[in-house]
Amino acid sequence: MIDIDRLYSDRAGKMRKSVIRELLKVTQDPEIISFAGGLPNPKSFPFEDIEGIINTVMKENGKTALQYGTTQGVEILREVIAERSKKDGIDANTEDVIITNGSQQALDIVGKMFLNPGDTAIVGLPTYLGGINAFRSYESNLTGIPLDEDGMQVDILEETIKNLLKDDILPKFIYSVPTFQNPAGVVMTDSRKRKLVDIANEYDLIIVEDDPYGKLRYDTPQIKPIKSFDDEGRVIYISTFSKIFAPGFRLAWTIANSELTRKMIVCKQALDLCTATFNQFVACEFIRRGSLDLHIMKLCEMYKPKRDIMINAIEKYFPEGITCYKPKGGMFAWPTLPEGIDTETMFLDAIKQKVAYVHGKAFHVDGGGERNMRLNFSYSTNEQLEEGIKRLGNVIREKLQKNKVVL
Numbered sequence: 001m002i003d004i005d006r007l008y009s010d011r012a013g014k015m016r017k018s019v020i021r022e023l024l025k026v027t028q029d030p031e032i033i034s035f036a037g038g039l040p041n042p043k044s045f046p047f048e049d050i051e052g053i054i055n056t057v058m059k060e061n062g063k064t065a066l067q068y069g070t071t072q073g074v075e076i077l078r079e080v081i082a083e084r085s086k087k088d089g090i091d092a093n094t095e096d097v098i099i100t101n102g103s104q105q106a107l108d109i110v111g112k113m114f115l116n117p118g119d120t121a122i123v124g125l126p127t128y129l130g131g132i133n134a135f136r137s138y139e140s141n142l143t144g145i146p147l148d149e150d151g152m153q154v155d156i157l158e159e160t161i162k163n164l165l166k167d168d169i170l171p172k173f174i175y176s177v178p179t180f181q182n183p184a185g186v187v188m189t190d191s192r193k194r195k196l197v198d199i200a201n202e203y204d205l206i207i208v209e210d211d212p213y214g215k216l217r218y219d220t221p222q223i224k225p226i227k228s229f230d231d232e233g234r235v236i237y238i239s240t241f242s243k244i245f246a247p248g249f250r251l252a253w254t255i256a257n258s259e260l261t262r263k264m265i266v267c268k269q270a271l272d273l274c275t276a277t278f279n280q281f282v283a284c285e286f287i288r289r290g291s292l293d294l295h296i297m298k299l300c301e302m303y304k305p306k307r308d309i310m311i312n313a314i315e316k317y318f319p320e321g322i323t324c325y326k327p328k329g330g331m332f333a334w335p336t337l338p339e340g341i342d343t344e345t346m347f348l349d350a351i352k353q354k355v356a357y358v359h360g361k362a363f364h365v366d367g368g369g370e371r372n373m374r375l376n377f378s379y380s381t382n383e384q385l386e387e388g389i390k391r392l393g394n395v396i397r398e399k400l401q402k403n404k405v406v407l
Ligand SMILES: Cc1ncc(COP(=O)(O)O)c(C=O)c1O
Pocket: 038, 101, 102, 103, 104, 105, 128, 130, 177, 182, 210, 212, 239, 240, 241, 242, 247, 251, 252
């Protein structure tokens, strides 16, 4: 018999399965209406465009597209990304861009690059679960800063950094999802972004800006990324094709100054040698034909009414007193339920009623979030959105009723 636990590294021994990946398994049951995954709507995928583009790539660039590429990524794709980023106020050139295997890989690279065991990084309360998993896998400590409807509370951030310093702890980086945050849906205000960069400048920290949802906006003008406030080159900007094209291609990118970029490339080399070259050519052609911008417009047209249906259904079917911020973009609603409810234990009741969500604790590094649930509105059909929220309303009502009986 192999004593496998003895053989595992301390790192691997401590790694836990992703709650979301586990939940997604339960929700394979076709009768379950799942608000759990952060999935794009499969009806949105541009099948015909992609079919045509694949043929073009084979004909025009087949030999290069089927070959290994550089670790940094295909140059013509990096060039169009740098060019597009200028419209967002990011002053990038081709050499500042790395193409990664999804933004999840970029988060892992950040962890690999900065975190020794026992190091501290700062994240939002709540924050993206995949970020927590990536950073924890490097045996780091994560300190959470609460969010409100204007994003991360930067005053508390500064206080927290001062307190950490008193204990001789200098955090390595601040991880932020400032735009249509996953899971809370909120957007950080420009004044807070400015303050955040000032704090990073003052305490000599890196900011890791994760921006998968910035282009999925429904009733707000374009939002400036933190990177556009970066006057000392300490923001690593990450974005992805997953939510605006197709996650199956596993394509994302980072933008950072040349020194950080060089180090990230070295860290990436051992992970995969290079990101799938073929996929990069496909994405590049999709952009060059003008299809990406059209596709983003279509996605916004598709998701905005879904957001409205979900938010209206929450008002209609959830018990009174339940608050839910109406996100101006992105893919998630994040209601807060009444005292006494734990969404983690309530999950099994929800599954019995054939509806699924992700419980709020999964997004908290401090054990909080028990009264929250993350609900995805992009994946389900409009009918499922209404029906699923109705079912969830019943589950919550029953839970409240039971709690009263116990009291
Ligand atoms: C905030 C955030 N970061 C990163 C990711 C990972 O995306 P991908 O690896 O598909 O680019 C997600 C996916 O849901 C996300 O919500």
